[in-house]
Amino acid sequence: MTVASRSIRWLRRSVPAAVALLAGLATYTAFPPMNLWWSALVGLGAFMLLIRGRGFWSGTGLGLLYGVGLFTPLLHFTMVGMGNPIGWIALTAFESLYLAGLGGAWALVSRLPRLQGSSGDSSNGLPLLRRVPAGAARVLAFALLWSGVEELRSVWPLGGFPFGRLAFAMADAPVLPAAAYVGSAGVGLLVALAAACLAHAAQAIYERRVVPVVISAAVAACLLVAPQVLPLHTRAENGTVRVGAVQGNVATDFEDAFNRALEVTGNHAEATRKLADDVGPGNLDMVIWPENSADLDPRDYPASAAIVDEAAQAVQAPVLVGAVPFVDDIRYNDVLVWTPGDTAGQEKHAYYRKHRPVPFAEYIPARSLVRRLTTQVDRVGVDMLPGTGPSTLTIPAATQGRDITFAMGICFEVAYDDALRTGVKQGGQAIVIPTNNASFLDSGEAAQQLAQGRVQAVVHGRSVIQASTVGYTAIISPRGEVEQATRPYTQASLVADVPLRSSQTLADRLGPVPGIILLAAAGVLLGAGILGQVRLGREAAAPARRPRR
Numbered sequence: 001m002t003v004a005s006r007s008i009r010w011l012r013r014s015v016p017a018a019v020a021l022l023a024g025l026a027t028y029t030a031f032p033p034m035n036l037w038w039s040a041l042v043g044l045g046a047f048m049l050l051i052r053g054r055g056f057w058s059g060t061g062l063g064l065l066y067g068v069g070l071f072t073p074l075l076h077f078t079m080v081g082m083g084n085p086i087g088w089i090a091l092t093a094f095e096s097l098y099l100a101g102l103g104g105a106w107a108l109v110s111r112l113p114r115l116q117g118s119s120g121d122s123s124n125g126l127p128l129l130r131r132v133p134a135g136a137a138r139v140l141a142f143a144l145l146w147s148g149v150e151e152l153r154s155v156w157p158l159g160g161f162p163f164g165r166l167a168f169a170m171a172d173a174p175v176l177p178a179a180a181y182v183g184s185a186g187v188g189l190l191v192a193l194a195a196a197c198l199a200h201a202a203q204a205i206y207e208r209r210v211v212p213v214v215i216s217a218a219v220a221a222c223l224l225v226a227p228q229v230l231p232l233h234t235r236a237e238n239g240t241v242r243v244g245a246v247q248g249n250v251a252t253d254f255e256d257a258f259n260r261a262l263e264v265t266g267n268h269a270e271a272t273r274k275l276a277d278d279v280g281p282g283n284l285d286m287v288i289w290p291e292n293s294a295d296l297d298p299r300d301y302p303a304s305a306a307i308v309d310e311a312a313q314a315v316q317a318p319v320l321v322g323a324v325p326f327v328d329d330i331r332y333n334d335v336l337v338w339t340p341g342d343t344a345g346q347e348k349h350a351y352y353r354k355h356r357p358v359p360f361a362e363y364i365p366a367r368s369l370v371r372r373l374t375t376q377v378d379r380v381g382v383d384m385l386p387g388t389g390p391s392t393l394t395i396p397a398a399t400q401g402r403d404i405t406f407a408m409g410i411c412f413e414v415a416y417d418d419a420l421r422t423g424v425k426q427g428g429q430a431i432v433i434p435t436n437n438a439s440f441l442d443s444g445e446a447a448q449q450l451a452q453g454r455v456q457a458v459v460h461g462r463s464v465i466q467a468s469t470v471g472y473t474a475i476i477s478p479r480g481e482v483e484q485a486t487r488p489y490t491q492a493s494l495v496a497d498v499p500l501r502s503s504q505t506l507a508d509r510l511g512p513v514p515g516i517i518l519l520a521a522a523g524v525l526l527g528a529g530i531l532g533q534v535r536l537g538r539e540a541a542a543p544a545r546r547p548r549r
Helices: 003-028 039-051 056-074 077-082 086-109 134-155 176-206 210-229 254-259 263-279 302-315 367-371 375-379 411-415 417-425 445-460 506-510 513-541
Strands: 240-247 286-288 319-323 334-338 351-353 392-397 402-408 431-435 464-468 474-476 482-485 492-499
Touching (some): 003 056, 039 176, 056 086, 077 445, 086 513, 134 176, 134 513, 176 506, 286 302, 302 319, 351 392, 367 375, 411 445, 417 431, 417 445, 417 506, 431 445, 445 474, 445 482, 445 506, 474 492, 506 513
Parallel strands (some): 240 286, 240 464, 402 431
Antiparallel strands (some): 319 334, 392 402, 474 482
């Protein structure tokens, strides 16, 4: 073999691999903090064209590289939070396996005769797509596969991990209003359809076919822009509530800061006293502190209770306080209501208890098994268990003489449509997201979480009040617009009159149905692809018939 031929073979292998990595990287830039939402169309379109028609293992490998290109930068915040790359590498590799599966599935499905433009027999294709032109069938099949895999990794295993959902890259995109009708899963499908249409247009340009270019580009534009005409119901239905959201700030040596007893609590109390000086005592209905804002649970530690109560007395309103109670050899993540004049142990405080602790961050599944791989598991010394109570918290509005119910989600729970949907259906009139981003420093995690809150505001038709220890603390309207936000790593507070709403969006009324449909459709497509490959294998293995004499 000559040097030239070896070079050609090397290029044939390395160029697709490089394109897969770059396509994944392009998709990453659609997410915060880059916020180039349109680049998701480029990344997905390249993925579709690159793998179409390839063999299963080639598609799987390229899908894996695409996943590495996407998730390596997207999940970098996990390394910042842990202080070492072990969790980052493990989570990136695991999430990339979903994209590897997608690559293999698309390679199989794209080779079905119906998707290649051959009528074939109906058993080789899909009855659903029998009357659809081959180009449109490819667009629909790819989008359904992508969305099905995205839904799968968002719910399974251990509750799933929705970071990287296409919807969370669309907070500034014209497609965002669709979230109120079809949820995060549906928005992802619309974006995948638009990307596949543009990929089909690019292929048609290469083949010098004008009509498919025009039609595909027009359909893509319609998918992305048409949601702008959808009505969003955002007006107050039950009046407003005046809230103060406090960001007390935490030193950048965050582990030591939380170990310095009452430092974090004192920071938030100080910010609350400044807030009281600015607005005057008795002029707020409630004040919201972040997750973990009390480094010692005020229900158990009188010194902490005194600091919290002093802040509540200064502002003359209930304060929502984030605390972690320890019970024997387990712990929980709570947000409790502290009314002025309370002292620890005098009365039972209403609280919301986090329902979805983060696996491998707040608890370790199969700890003894995982310890064989790395002793880093013991950094989580006490496992956090999920709460079993309601997904809401009812708070007395200090200036209104009535109780107001909020849908609750702590930290990463903002990424789960169903977690917040439960609170909305239980009567939540606005959404409260207390969060602690201190361990992620200046990584992209806080910006990603803010974008998730914006999307969820539209999905559920509710204002979102996010209170963070270090930023971003923000007020988000039901349209997904950030009305106010703090700068990271500053001590600050926000005041807003938040509209209260009780009606439900179509997305909430549909509940999990769109996701189930996407999972089922992707499963049917995969099954058809596997059956088609089996049939081709049998035909290739069958001996040729000898002609009769």
